[in-house]
Structure formats: C-alpha cells, structure tokens
Amino acid sequence: MNQTIAKWAVNGKRLWRRAVFILVGNVVQEKRKRLLVTGASGFLGWHACFFGRDSWRVFGVVHDHRIEMEGVCVVRADLTRPTQVKRLVQETAPDAVLHLAAASQPNLCQLEPEKTRRINVDASLTLAGLASEGSIPYVFTSSDLVFDGRKAPYREEDPVSPVSAYGEQKAQAEVGILDCHPDAIICRMPLLFGDPRSTSQNILQSMIGKLKEGGELRLFTDEYRTPLSVRDAVRGLFLALEKARGLLHLGGRERISRYDFGRLVVEILGQGDARLVPCLQKDVPMAAARPPDVSLDSSRAFALGFTPRVLRNELKHLLEGYSFPSQRKR
Numbered sequence: 001m002n003q004t005i006a007k008w009a010v011n012g013k014r015l016w017r018r019a020v021f022i023l024v025g026n027v028v029q030e031k032r033k034r035l036l037v038t039g040a041s042g043f044l045g046w047h048a049c050f051f052g053r054d055s056w057r058v059f060g061v062v063h064d065h066r067i068e069m070e071g072v073c074v075v076r077a078d079l080t081r082p083t084q085v086k087r088l089v090q091e092t093a094p095d096a097v098l099h100l101a102a103a104s105q106p107n108l109c110q111l112e113p114e115k116t117r118r119i120n121v122d123a124s125l126t127l128a129g130l131a132s133e134g135s136i137p138y139v140f141t142s143s144d145l146v147f148d149g150r151k152a153p154y155r156e157e158d159p160v161s162p163v164s165a166y167g168e169q170k171a172q173a174e175v176g177i178l179d180c181h182p183d184a185i186i187c188r189m190p191l192l193f194g195d196p197r198s199t200s201q202n203i204l205q206s207m208i209g210k211l212k213e214g215g216e217l218r219l220f221t222d223e224y225r226t227p228l229s230v231r232d233a234v235r236g237l238f239l240a241l242e243k244a245r246g247l248l249h250l251g252g253r254e255r256i257s258r259y260d261f262g263r264l265v266v267e268i269l270g271q272g273d274a275r276l277v278p279c280l281q282k283d284v285p286m287a288a289a290r291p292p293d294v295s296l297d298s299s300r301a302f303a304l305g306f307t308p309r310v311l312r313n314e315l316k317h318l319l320e321g322y323s324f325p326s327q328r329k330r
C-alpha cells in the first residue's frame, strides 16, 4: 500500500513538472514576436522556419506540399488569392514577414510567364501592401538574375537588366514592393546550395544525384555566380530583417564557375573529376536565357555583419560522412 502511494506521488510530481514545463513553454511562445514565413515547404523557407523558431513564434505558409516542424505553426494558403493573403495576415498578426514563396525555376517562368507572375509579382505586392498598412517589416527574396551578367560584380545601385522572365518578374516585384512599402528589405540571393540528402532541389543535391547514378556532370565553364549555403542565406535574411532597409546583396564571398564548383565537390568526395564534362552555356539550350556572370558584390551586407563561410569549408561540412555505394566498407 505504502509502495503504491509512493509511486503515485512520484508520478504526480512528474506530471506536475511536465504541466509546468508546458505552461512555461506556452507563455514563452506567446511572448515571442510572431514571424510569418512564406514558402515554408521550399528549400530556403524550410531552413528559415528551422532557424527562426528558436527566437520567434513562427507561422510557416505552405501551398501544395505539407511539412511538420516542432515549434512551427504550419498554415496552408494560396498566396495568389488576395482574400487568402488578407486572412492569413489577419489571423497570424505577424510582427515581421519573410516572403520566400515563389515560382523559383527560371525555365518554368519562361514557359509560363502569366501563371508564375501571379506568385512572383502579384502575390509579393499584395503581401507587401498589407505589411505596409500594418507597418510590419517585410523581407522579400529577389535574385542575382535581375542582372544580365555583363558587368559583374554587381552592387545594389547597379541598374537591373534581366534577360529572362524570372529575372524580369523579380525586378518588377522589387520596384512594386518598394513603391508600396518603402521600408521593405529586398535581399538579392545568389545560387543557394544545401544538404544533398534533403528532398528540396538544390545544386548539390542534383549534382550528387547524377554522380550516384553513374552519370556524367555537364557543367558550364562560362557561368559564374557567388554561391551561398542555405544556412548562411538564412542567417543573412535574419540579419537583414534586423539591420537593413531597401536593397541588399547576400552573395557568398567567392566567385566561381559552375564547373569549378563541381570540381570542388568531386574533390571533397574523393571522386576524381573523370565524370565532369566542361561545357558552354550555348551547348545546352534551355527555355530561359542565362547570364554569364551575375556575381554579387555584397560588401554592404558584410559591413552589417554578414559573414558567409568559406565555400570549401561549407561544402566539406555538408559532404562530411557522405559516401557513394561503391565506397562503403563491406
């Protein structure tokens, strides 16, 4: 009998402690500022939710795909429908917005300019208008592809000169957003890469996918970017939210061709570059035209405290422990 009472007492204490823990957790959650992240099911948005949830009460917006993330409230909305956007802002009452949802594939934008314009331009402006009405800080992700690639490295004040529908849509969104929300923050992002095991499409994942299948990698020697890892990109976005206003370039520190990026990857993987095939942009016809060099000069962001990691070190970190089937020990 005494033993049973003792057990009840222990369990009761545990339950009580758990209840207090949940209660404190909820109070902390309630006290946190509210952050609306669109594109939460996408590559950058997922990482932004993951990073932001430690200090914000995060509402992650998805559309066709579902995600689950502890500490993040996932909401579904079609941002091309203004009524849904309005309801979303009313119901989540954000203190800040990271608008990362987009039709992010240049070839798709070229083939379906009207449809993709609705998310890339119209939705971005609707959300910016609502943020402006509520004096809510608003971060929009634009792209290095607003430039034609003939005068790199590009600074924020350089005139835009897009050569594709995607670049055109981003450039139009930038102007429209700053027109209706002059305090908005427009981050021009470079080529992003991240965990090759992730399901989100990114350059590293597609390169490794091809290598794993035993295929060859045809990579441009005449296309230059300033690539950035997605975790550095997210740190840059939160820094921009805190410290910037207007246009901000969030490029990596190194300018590199796609081919040399591939060489670095196979070198780190110990694969040798036998399966790398150098090629030129003109050898691979695509729907969307590709600028030759859209490297970003990000000194303004660096001066604010943006410190992207060294490319080789970041790739080593992402590819650590990665092995191809033939390399596994038997």
Ligand SMILES: NC(=O)c1ccc[n+]([C@@H]2O[C@H](COP(=O)([O-])OP(=O)(O)OC[C@H]3O[C@@H](n4cnc5c(N)ncnc54)[C@H](OP(=O)(O)O)[C@@H]3O)[C@@H](O)[C@H]2O)c1
Binding pocket: 038, 039, 040, 041, 042, 043, 044, 045, 061, 062, 063, 064, 065, 066, 077, 078, 079, 080, 099, 100, 101, 102, 103, 104, 105, 119, 141, 142, 143, 144, 189, 190, 191, 192, 193, 200, 201
């Ligand atoms: N990745 C890069 O290398 C790169 C480079 C430069 C700039 N950027 C920019 O960075 C941002 C994020 O890019 P990303 O690579 O993360 O894109 P992504 O992986 O293609 O994700 C796109 C996101 O947008 C959402 N979305 C699309 N249409 C929507 C709609 N009608 N309503 C609500 N949500 C919608 C998608 O939701 P569902 O999947 O649920 O439908 C998805 O979460 C974009 O603005 C992109 O243009 C990216």
